[in-house]
Amino acid sequence: MTTATLLLLLLCYIVNVSCVVALPPKVFNVMAYGAVNDGTKDNVKVKKKKKKKNIHMAFSAAWKDACEYEGRGRVVIPRGVYALGSVIFTGYCRGTMSFIIHGSLRAPTDRQSFSLDTWIGFRYVEYLTIKGGGYLDGQGHVAWHYNDCSTNFKCSKLPASLRLDFVRNSWIHHIRSINSKNTHLNIFACHNITISNVRINAPADSPNTDGIHIGSSANIRILNSTIRTGDDCVSMVSGSRGIEVANVRCGPGHGISIGSLGRSHAEEPVTDITVRNTTFVATDNGVRIKTWAPSDATSASNITFQDINMIAVANPILIDQVYCPSGNCLEAQSNVEIRDVVFKNIRGTSSSEVAVKLQCSRARPCRNVKLVDINLAYRGLRGKSRAVCVNALGSSSGTQIPSGCL
Ligand SMILES: *[C@@H]1O[C@H](CO)[C@@H](O)[C@H](O)[C@H]1NC(C)=O
Ligand SMILES: *[C@@H]1O[C@H](CO)[C@@H](O)[C@H](O)[C@H]1NC(C)=O
Ligand SMILES: *[C@@H]1O[C@H](CO)[C@@H](O)[C@H](O)[C@H]1NC(C)=O
Ligand SMILES: *[C@@H]1O[C@H](CO)[C@@H](O)[C@H](O)[C@H]1NC(C)=O
Numbered sequence: 001m002t003t004a005t006l007l008l009l010l011l012c013y014i015v016n017v018s019c020v021v022a023l024p025p026k027v028f029n030v031m032a033y034g035a036v037n038d039g040t041k042d043n044v045k046v047k048k049k050k051k052k053k054n055i056h057m058a059f060s061a062a063w064k065d066a067c068e069y070e071g072r073g074r075v076v077i078p079r080g081v082y083a084l085g086s087v088i089f090t091g092y093c094r095g096t097m098s099f100i101i102h103g104s105l106r107a108p109t110d111r112q113s114f115s116l117d118t119w120i121g122f123r124y125v126e127y128l129t130i131k132g133g134g135y136l137d138g139q140g141h142v143a144w145h146y147n148d149c150s151t152n153f154k155c156s157k158l159p160a161s162l163r164l165d166f167v168r169n170s171w172i173h174h175i176r177s178i179n180s181k182n183t184h185l186n187i188f189a190c191h192n193i194t195i196s197n198v199r200i201n202a203p204a205d206s207p208n209t210d211g212i213h214i215g216s217s218a219n220i221r222i223l224n225s226t227i228r229t230g231d232d233c234v235s236m237v238s239g240s241r242g243i244e245v246a247n248v249r250c251g252p253g254h255g256i257s258i259g260s261l262g263r264s265h266a267e268e269p270v271t272d273i274t275v276r277n278t279t280f281v282a283t284d285n286g287v288r289i290k291t292w293a294p295s296d297a298t299s300a301s302n303i304t305f306q307d308i309n310m311i312a313v314a315n316p317i318l319i320d321q322v323y324c325p326s327g328n329c330l331e332a333q334s335n336v337e338i339r340d341v342v343f344k345n346i347r348g349t350s351s352s353e354v355a356v357k358l359q360c361s362r363a364r365p366c367r368n369v370k371l372v373d374i375n376l377a378y379r380g381l382r383g384k385s386r387a388v389c390v391n392a393l394g395s396s397s398g399t400q401i402p403s404g405c406l
Helices: 003-015 058-068 111-115
Strands: 026-029 038-042 073-077 081-083 087-090 097-101 104-106 118-126 128-131 135-137 160-173 176-178 185-188 191-196 199-201 212-215 218-228 234-236 241-250 256-261 270-281 285-292 298-313 315-323 336-350 354-359 366-378 386-390 392-401
Touching: 026 058, 058 073, 058 087, 058 097, 118 128, 212 218, 234 241, 234 270, 241 256, 256 270, 256 298, 285 298, 285 336, 298 315, 315 336, 315 366, 336 354, 354 366, 386 392
Parallel strands: 026 073, 038 081, 073 097, 081 104, 087 118, 097 128, 104 135, 118 160, 128 160, 135 176, 160 185, 160 191, 176 199, 185 212, 191 218, 199 218, 212 234, 218 241, 234 256, 241 270, 256 285, 270 298, 285 315, 298 336, 315 354, 336 366, 354 386, 366 392
Antiparallel strands: none
16 A cells, blocks of 8 residues: 555545545456366366465455455456356445456356356445456356246246346446346346346247346346347336336347236335337237236336337237236236336337237226327238227327227
């Protein structure tokens, strides 16, 4: 520490202010901690300087030192391929943190690793930036055939590639996630996170590979990103509040979904959601709100889908309150209340005849749903596109193709 820094810290102490920003950023390069970028050796298990005791794992050790640094600690992962086992980076840290991935991180392929819920996790961190243009390679192809969740209700979940739990005021940008075993990026109990310029890629037939899955979190932005995957591009469940999705390209995948909601007891409301300027290409759904039938009571409200381009999408506009994959819930009703939903300036093509479907619950009809300037043509053999509304209350205005059913 220089004399100048010391004097500055002393001054901070005397006037009792936090001087975190005054310290220069400091690099903690994983190579200095014994990381190996040959693509085979597991970096979590690499020993630091061959000490018998106090064995730190290379990435974790770099993180720990950066986390203890009072200025901006920058964990740097240079170019190269790093085989990395499951690892959780935990705060709280003394200063702010950057995690800069220039290289490619490769997930484990051994079966024991499949039973974990996380490949790379960050917990209890504030002011974290994850960036660098690098790759998270989930190696999903070795694990997808173990996913039997479509037939087995008690299936064990495969690990998400990147999991943020209790992370606040953070930014993830210029990161690529490929072939996650399960969800690519899972956001839980987080606040004020921006995700921008990320690229997410997995095959259309990879099971449960949600792009970005959000729950119990507020103030999350997903901007300027491309998501091609096997499940929802973005899904927002219980307790998602203040979510903005903008300038996103989605497809292949199952579209952008609020829900499923109402399956568990005491789910938190989902509210203040905006999805705008987004293009869907050949997805199974476009913009969707999905609730279980039967279901517990909760709500989804103040939701706007605006300026959206649909290219050969199967269910471009969909409210589905009769979600029942087992198929034997004919008379069951959803208790999720859906209100104040706007679909505005949504144009393009539907690959199925029913381009607009608002299938609401008889027990709790949807209220104040607005269809404004909808232009969705059916590209197929059966004639024109159609709209179907069941138990939906609201209004339509402007262009209505198919002709509105509200
Ligand atoms: C939200 O997080 C960003 C990124 O760290 C930060 O710059 C900004 O100040 C935070 N906003 C609030 C209101 O704390
Ligand atoms: C996202 O893109 C918009 C327009 O293309 C641009 O104005 C904005 O600065 C970008 N934001 C981020 C965080 O990349
Ligand atoms: C809409 O999104 C595209 C990328 O998907 C971007 O190039 C364009 O600038 C965005 N438009 C606005 C008005 O933000
Ligand atoms: C609805 O949500 C938007 C953000 O999507 C927010 O700006 C607005 O204040 C909310 N409206 C109400 C009435 O809460």
